[in-house]
Amino acid sequence: MEERLELILDSIRDIKGKNIVRIDLRHLHDRPAEFFFVCEGDSTTQVSSIAGQVQKRMKVELNEVPKTVTGGRHANWICLDYFDVVVHVFYPETRKFYELEDLWSDGVVTTYDQ
Template structure:
């Protein structure tokens, strides 16, 4: 079984850091799926957002990694999708970040697929 290195940071706190990283680069429609009450869930949280271009998706993914490392010095356990930049997945074991190109997000529809999870939408701050 895979385990996170920094167990002092709760999955809920880690989830907030991931969302912050997404918001830093203007990730759109940031959503948190709380999977803790979902039977056989593979993580505690999914944090999902959309981007409009390859460049933005790449920047969002880098920002997520930067925010998490800056706050808790934790690197992802696994990453994939950086090459084709349509869906970048960053796995922190208890928290999995999904950075989608807008049309790919609609296609995979994780929010519907994991419909039993509690869904929280993050409001964009007025800057």
Template sequence: MKEKNELLESIIEGIQEKKGKNITTIELKGIAGTICDHFVICEGNTPTQVSAVAESIEEMVKRNTSESPMRIQGKQRSEWIGMDYGSVIVHIFVPELRSYYNIDHLWEDASLENIPSL
């Protein structure tokens, strides 16, 4: 259990390091049909910032937990980047795509937590 918390904390630290904003964690543990324990969703203002946030997450998680993502999607355009850490899936969006896809509210019975931006 501790390593999952450490993983989540490292992901959030990586987001905050590059000034990612509107950070939300969604706890999906125990909800039928989910593919992971947590979603972390955040935004970067531009594709360049989205890309920088993804790189920061990867570096921070590697340094703190020695874990690497199993998969990273979306780096080509960097309007949305998905990072799969198995128990945690990270979504980094530009604001327009985040509101379009609105994945923050897919699970009405999930526990959401908004993390303050630094």
């Protein structure tokens, strides 16, 4: 699991993702996944590129593809669902609107520097 988490974090950083947060949900009873990654890009192009980099590296390096990918059309919020790890890549205004970190604030939050 740790290798997957590090690969996702590194993939986000490859494309200069900002305000990266990892939420550990393992201790919650009704969790949708074990971990969430939440990050943002400065433009819809960057949001799309971050999501694409995560998908590419997960496939090439770990032979994993997401169960579902949603939100790619407008690239305001792209969600990559890898079953036990879900990656949320936001455009800043969309992230503020949904307040995902607040919704899952019972999780253990780790914030990463750029």
